[in-house]
Every structure is written in structure tokens, then in C-alpha cells.
Amino acid sequence: MLFTDLGLSEPILRAIAEEGYTSPTPIQAKSIPAVLQGGDLLAAAQTGTGKTAGFTLPILQRLSSTKASTGKRLLRVLILTPTRELAAQVQESVVTYGKYTGLKSTVIFGGVGANPQIKAIAGGLDILVATPGRLLDLMSQKCVSLSHIEILVLDEADRMLDMGFLRDIKKILAALPKQRQNLLFSATFSTEIKALADSLLNSPALIEVARSNSANEAIAQLIHPVDRTKKHPLLAHLIQTNNWKQVLVFTRTKHGANKLVTQLEKDGITSMAIHGNKSQTARTKALADFKAGKLTALVATDIAARGIDIDQLPHVVNYDLPNVSEDYVHRIGRTGRAGSNGVAVSLVCVDEHQMLRDIEKVIKQKIPQEVIAGFEPDPHAVAQPIQLRSQQHQQSRKPKAAGNSGGAGRAPAKRSSPPKRSFNR
Template sequence: MSDFASLNLVKPLLNALTQAGYTTPTPIQAQAIPHLLAGRDLLGIAQTGTGKTAAFALPILNKLSQIKGRPAPNAPRALILTPTRELASQIGNSIAVYGKHVPTTHTVVFGGVGKQPQIRALSRGVDILVATPGRLLDLMGERHVRLDQIQVFVLDEADRMLDMGFIHDIRRIIKVIPAKRHTLLFSATMPKDIAELAEGLLTNPAKVEVTPESTTVERITQKVLFVDKQNKRSLLKNVLEHESIEQVLVFTRTKHGANRVAEYLDKHRIASAAIHGNKSQSAREKALDGFRKGKLKVLVATDIAARGIDVAGISHVINFDLPNESESYVHRIGRTARAGRDGNAISFCDAEERGYLLDIEKTIRQTVPVDIDHEFHCEVVANAAPIKPSRKRSSGHGAGGGNPHGGGHRRGNPSTASKPRQHSGRRTPSSKGRSGSVA
């Protein structure tokens, strides 16, 4: 697909894309948009950063721009359901960019902020509603929004929705949407429960899969550091002081862990902030803004809060805690090596996490090199027998979930993930060096 003009979008959308600097569709856009313009339901397997927001927003805008008359008060024509506040906000911002020359309206609703501005916007009538499940159900219960006029329904980040415990909310919402509708489901991974959800939600869907969930980006250098759990914060301080780091995204498994790490770094005069589901919307936006502008060197985040963070200057991702789901490792380290840059992924591994490391290496089909050249290297951990990791899906609470309403969207044309290099042999304590990494 050479350019957006070949996708048969209306001219005002093409003009907006040109003005925004978009020239070439990403693979998800090139493959999905023709199906959606033809009215087919769609199952999209795509990670954040592949351009999927434009893949569903452009066809929606294309369709609604050709409908005459304003939408009825409190009765949107399209619903985009997304798990987190940041993602909802960024999807709204993208719709504003793409739709600046078409006569469609939109609004975004999520928790953590006052309802009244959202209620007023809905009462004026909007074509597109971007929402998180909790706030949407609140507004439905108070009769400030009804979904009987929905023509297009998008379920975005479906796997994270289920991780955060939103499945019952999703089912409640689906029950009141017209059965005759255009439905799109996007998910970064396709576990059994998502496949079952898609089967009941979609009708004869086209399937588009552009980024295999376990591939690696060759531009990312990976390494693992074995360390006693009690020494992790000291090791992090050491790495931040001695590595050539511009901006770093540090992942913890829990919200409380993120707070403790950020407080420790601040105590040692390393500019940082924590971002997770318990933070207020203003605190999250302030932290993200400070990080994007380079005022903060370190952003400490949980998986859910970090989903969709798009900062091109992230030079390093540090897994302070290894994730208990190997696919999360793929998403985490894909936050670096953006916009054609190289990136680095450093993982701390204590004795209890050896099993997680083993699971990650099986998923990415390669061995993560070990770095023993640090003062906190622990031979006991390095030689410990891996504990078989639990297959239980995250509830979202420990990972910074609970009931947050925030997320993210990556603009531009991200580089496609390349096939992981195959490595043979067992890891030894001296096996250092560079390897490919995951997208």
C-alpha cells in the first residue's frame, strides 16, 4: 500500500492526514481499513504502537461524516471502549486530528475526573464516544447516555480489559447495544478467553494480524542481572548512575512497589515519578508531561498504567520486577527503540523470579544474556533452580489495576518487528553481550 489516497477515504480525511504528516499507512492500517470500509466485522491482533487507532478511527470518521443531521442528545453513533484513562484520552486526541475537516463530533469519558463536563458534552449530542467501562456504566445508570443508536462498536485492548477484571462490565454494555452493528475487536494477544469473547461478539469477521506477540526487535539490547531481592533498589540506583541513560521506563509488578521505587530514587536525587491506577488523573498527566519534556529521567510504572505510553526518547526499559506473564515482557521492552532508535532492556531477576525468566525465554525463543559485571551480582540466584511460574492471569490489582480508567496511542509508522534470532546452548554466568529484543 503506497499511500493513504489508495485506501478510498474521503478527501477531508486525506487532507487532515497530510497536514498531520502521515503519508504511508502502517500494516494494520493498510490491511484493516479496506475491510472496515466494506462494512466487515474485524478481529485485529495488534500491539500498541502499530497504528491501530487510525486503523479503526479513520473508517469510523469516513462512515459518520456521510450521515446527515446531528446525533440525538445522549445517544452516540459509535462507541470505542478502552481500558484506561490515558488510552481513552489519546484516542480522543487522535480522532480530533484525523477528523478536523469532517463534521463529526466526539467526546471522551473516564473516571478520576468530574462528571459534569462529560454530561454536558453528551447532552449536546456526539457522533463518537470514547469511554472506559466504569465511567460509562455510571453515566448509563444515571441516564446521561444511551447506546441504542450505536452503529459501530470498538473493543480496544481486549486482553488488558480482561486482565483488569472488566469482562462483566463489557457484557453489561454489549447487552444494550443494537445487535445489528459494525463490531471491531483489537487485542495484543489472543488467549482462549479473548478468542471466546470474539466468537460471541463478531459476525464473520476479517482477521488481521500484523505483529506476532512473541517476536523481537533487533535494535534492542537485552540483558538480565541476577540480584538478591533486598538489593534491587540499590542496583537500580547503581545502574541509573553508571549506564548511559537518557530516559528510562522502570516496571514494577505492583502499585505499592512503584511508589516505593520512586520515593527511593527521589531520596537519592534522581528525578522520577510513579504512575499507576491509584494515582489521580492530574497526577498521572503531570508525571507523563514531565517525562515527555525531559524534566523526569525516570518514570516508574505498572503494566496497566504504562500501556500505550508513547515517548520516542526512552533509551532504556528496566524490569525492576520481572512480569509474571511472559507476553508482558514483550510489551514492556517494546517501549524503547522507538522512531528508528536503538534501545536497551535491563531485567533484574531474584531467586523467586527465575521461573518467570525461563518462561520469558521460551516465549521469545532466545536466551537473555547475563551481565555479571555489577557489584550486586548474586551467584546463589544465578544458580538457583527455576520455580515453575504460575499460569494464572493477572487480576490487575497487583499490576496497578483495580478499576483505573486510563491508556495510550502510538502515532506515526512504527517499525515492524523482525523475526527473533535463534540462540543455541545454555546460559552460563559469563554469557554476556548483545541480543535482539522483543517488540
């Protein structure tokens, strides 16, 4: 199947062709016709399958082929995302593929000044990409009206629920017209997502392009058993002996990310951290430098890494296993994208053996293990307690100040050589 078979207009097809693409990914091939039909949609797709374009392309088509009822430029589409990084990625997709349509869009999120965002909204928009906190903040100031919204998108809805945004989402939904098209995209169909879908969607089309919580087959997974005190030396050893040039490393905590960066820098490995306590400037610089190849290691927490979109990222390392088993799939999904292969390595100490069993139960497979010479784990080591999932879950449900939606706000850098047949945005 080609993009030319999907009913997209010449201006949109021209923009797609300029990016070097001709064929849609499976989620795009299924979701584009469904969105164009105008009905509600519930779609599940793994990270890196191209779901962003799965809704931005048909939305651009629908808006460019129909005018607002008043003839004026009115805000007709609202796209909600959980983090700044993802919001910036979605906005980049809208701008890239809508550049010949004449449609206007902007992105708003917390952590930066609101005045430029308010000015952009006041100038007239067709599409608004937003994180829930900043949107509610501007709504309370009467700076944005949602009274003419025709299409609502909840992107990575599972992550929004994990981050405690359900109350914010309900406030936003209350301000929308009752007659609208609703598109809900999620990595998994959890019980919570199904409940949200039941309350939000009207006889939706259902799309699922991969088995829930399954790992991308293009990703080679490997466990290195190691003592907790030897994780940093082992990571440095792997990077240096294998001559890894670009590694995304996940830690469980912000403090752990900062500490690891300090240790890696002492080893001569260029690295920076990206997490919620970092300033907007620091996060933007870290992500830009990593994409440009100026950093060997980008050390991230789960929420900060959501929305990082880097084609052909070769290596992901779980320095700490995630508290929530499903997050393992999201983490390793940063690699093995756009038709390329990737490697996901996890450094597992005795404290994390139960976490590993839980992860293998979720992905329905045993992950191969390899002990690295010189880093053999102590067979008599005793496990120490790690923060439980329930504790993390309670913390994620704590109320958030308006505008503090997490994530950084820089659109991903353009890749130098896009694939020619399909794309994963």
C-alpha cells in the first residue's frame, strides 16, 4: 500500500514525499482511513510504530477539506499529550506534513513563559497541541476557547493516566462541544484505558497493530547479572569496549540519573541527564546534543524520555529496571525503530530479580542472560527493598500544579537520511 492509496490530498502527499516516504506503517494504513470516516477511534500501538502520523495526517486532510462553520479561523482540533517532549514531537509532525495546507497550529506546555503561547493562540489557530496542566492554566485565564473543537486526540492516554492526569482530562472534556470526533491512542489496552474509552468514545473503530505489551522483534534483548555496586563500572565497560556511540540509559530516580552522569563523565564518557528537575534550557540542550552525536550517553527517567523520537538509536540500557513492568516495553521501544535493529541491555542486580520475573511475564518471553567476565555477581548477595509499584502509583496520583506537565519542549532534530518506504512517526 502507498500513501497515494489513502485519500490524502496533493499538498499533504507532497509534504510526505519531501520527507522521503511512500508507504504507511501498519498503524497508519489502518488509522488514516478510520479517522477520515469521521467516527471515534480507539487505537493501540507500540512506541515507534508511527501512530503520531496515524492521526496527524488524516486530521490535516479533514481540516483542509472542510471550512469552519463561521468562515473564520477557529480552533477545531485539540491534541492532548502527557509530556512536553511528546507535545513537541506531535507539533513537528503537524508542521512538517501540513506545510502546504495553510493550516495554523501551535504547541503549549508548562516550564516556559506563557505569553508567547497566549499570543500564538490569540493570532488564530486551527490545531492546538497541549499538555493538560498548561492548557487548564490558560483556560482559567480565558486565553483559549474550546467551544469549536471538532476533533479531540488523547495521545499516549495510558501514560496520562499513569501520571495522574485523569482529573485534568475530565475538566478539559467538560469544556468541549458534545458533538465531536474522539481519537484515543494508547500503547496498551489496560483496564483503566478501557474504562476511559467507554466513557469517552461513541461506537469507536478498534485498531491494535501489535500484541499488547509485546516487545518489538527488531530489538535484541539481553540481561547482564551484576552486583548493584558494579553497575556503573559495567556500564562504562560496555560502552568503551564495544565502542558504543549513542546510548539511552534509564535510571529509576532523578538523583540516580545525576549521580550516573557524574560517574560516566569521570570515565571520559560524555553524558547528560534529562528529567523533571532539569531546567527547560538544560533539557533542550541535552536532547539536542544527544541527537547531534555530541553525547555518548543520555541518562533519563521514564517520564522525561517519553516522546524522545530518534530513528536508528542503536542502544538502550536499563541501568535500573522499571518499577512498573509495562514501562520496560516503552523503554526498549526507543530503539529498533524505522526498520532498523536495536539492542536493549538490562543490568540486573539481586534486588531486581522479582522485577525481572514480572517483566518476563508481561512480555511473555524469557530474556537471555550473559554474565560479563570480571563483573560476576556475588551468589551470596542479599536483596534489599526497592520502592514498590503501589508507592510509585500513589505518588503519580498526587495533584500537580497547573502548567507542570513534565517533559521538555524542543522538537526533535530532523534525521539526515529518512527511510524511503515507511516511517515511524
